[in-house]
């Protein structure tokens with residue numbers, strides 16, 4: 001069935017939507033259609049992709065207004081007979097057509113304290129961990145760094161707080177390090193001051209778009225917000241922690 | 253690199269209010285939340301200011317429990333205190349409703365929901381916003397939301413008190429003032445109300461943090477781990493619990509009110 005695709009063409013300075021027609025076959029995804037258009041009508045159409053299996057996180061774009069992986073969006077899941085709108089991500093600078101410059105994210109990641117494991121538990125230099133404790137952070141390791149959550153987050157997308165807020169992807173990353181049972185570094189003060197966790201107003205759009213179904217808001221952001229409360233807003237908890245046990249065990 | 257400021261990006265073209273390429277009914281969900289919470293607010297305020305028809309037999313409306321001062325036999329410290337200013341309408345609900353109201357107002361689920369539905373921040377995911385400036389919860393006034401766990405402590409006490417009311421609702425007095433066990437539809441309504449409120453309160457994000465989430469090695473204390481797992485199970489459906497407990501508590505008030513007004517008849521099952 002011939003389907004119209006309205007694709008954004010242009011670069012950082014100017015651009016416009018152009019309509020193309022592609023033959024939508026059974027089981028096809030948006031990325032297939034984009035490739036078909038590249039092959040038959042627009043050889044200069046720029047799009048980034050790699051695995052076509054929803055695992056490399058390269059083909060992020062916006063399809064009918066929602067951030068999605070092009071390779072995982074099936075045409076038969078979109079409204080039948082309607083034009084399909086394909087745009088680049090809005091939260092990052094445009095390079096060309098569907099390709100955005102996501103390098104801001106790599107810079108942000110460098111600013112988060114690395115994993116600092118405690119001294120090995122065993123003589124052979126290994127650690128002992130319980131499966132249950134590992135499970136909690138395991139969820140966050142599923143992230144494929146597609147940055148769709150960063151794109152949909154209104155703090156970055158609409159309010160452009162890139163200089164003050166690290167975005168949901170890196171709150172997930174911080175949670176992964178911070179909740180790791182072996183880790184000894186404390187990232188809570190940064191979360192409040194430099195990483196801007198307070199900007200998140202828990203509207204859960206990040207969770208909605210995550211192709212790995214990570215419960216970004218419920219399992220990463222809110223638990224981190226609670227740790228910020230422990231440290232900065234709850235005098236009783238602060239006192240308890242001072243008297244009994246510091247939240248992070250410092251390296252002996 | 254830790255400690256260096258976050259990199260800055262050139263600002264993109266501004267987006268106008270409601271601007272989006274979404275073609276689905278993105279406005280429907282915030283509209284439903286607006287209608288749902290809005291109706292509850294209107295009803296709750298009206299019901300709280302009535303000051304009458306909040307008890308029926310052994311039943312006490314959850315909007316009025318605990319009744320600290322009031323004219324019903326449920327009151328702890330007797331009728332309206334003398335120091336209550338004459339110009340202020342008196343209702344026993346005014347003494348206590350701040351607690352559940354504050355709890356729900358600062359609840360993580362409701363915050364996300366009403367920021368969207370009442371403040372369009374954002375109207376829905378990937379839809380342009382009406383305002384340019386934004387501080388979110390990073391500063392005052394919304395920084396106050398961090399107080400949520402303190403409301404949680406009060407809410408947990410309220411669950412106990414409402415559970416006590418539910419037990420009382422199975423104890424009917426006859427004309428001679430002699431009490432005996434019985435079951436009315438109202439007893440079941442008040443019991444269900446406590447169950448729903450517990451499902452909501454025990455799935456609270458702050459509670460989930462306090463009982464276990466605060467620890468990185470939860471396995472070190474099996475009790476914490478068990479509580480965390482229970483809390484997490486409820487927390488997964490926190491939104492559902494938030495809504496059904498809201499409807500439940502409102503229905504419990506409506507039930508007691510209509511029985512007290514003589515519009516509904518409370519059916520005795522036992």
Ligand code: SF4
Nearest residue numbers: 153200201203204206
């Ligand atoms: S929940 Fe927070 S981080 Fe996620 S999209 Fe909303 S504001 Fe952004």
Ligand code: SF4
Nearest residue numbers: 143144146147149210
């Ligand atoms: S958290 Fe999910 S949406 Fe965000 S970058 Fe990772 S996989 Fe993508």
Ligand code: FES
Nearest residue numbers: 051052057059071
């Ligand atoms: S091409 Fe790898 S995620 Fe789509």
Ligand code: FES
Nearest residue numbers: 359360361456457
């Ligand atoms: S987060 Fe909803 S009640 Fe605490």
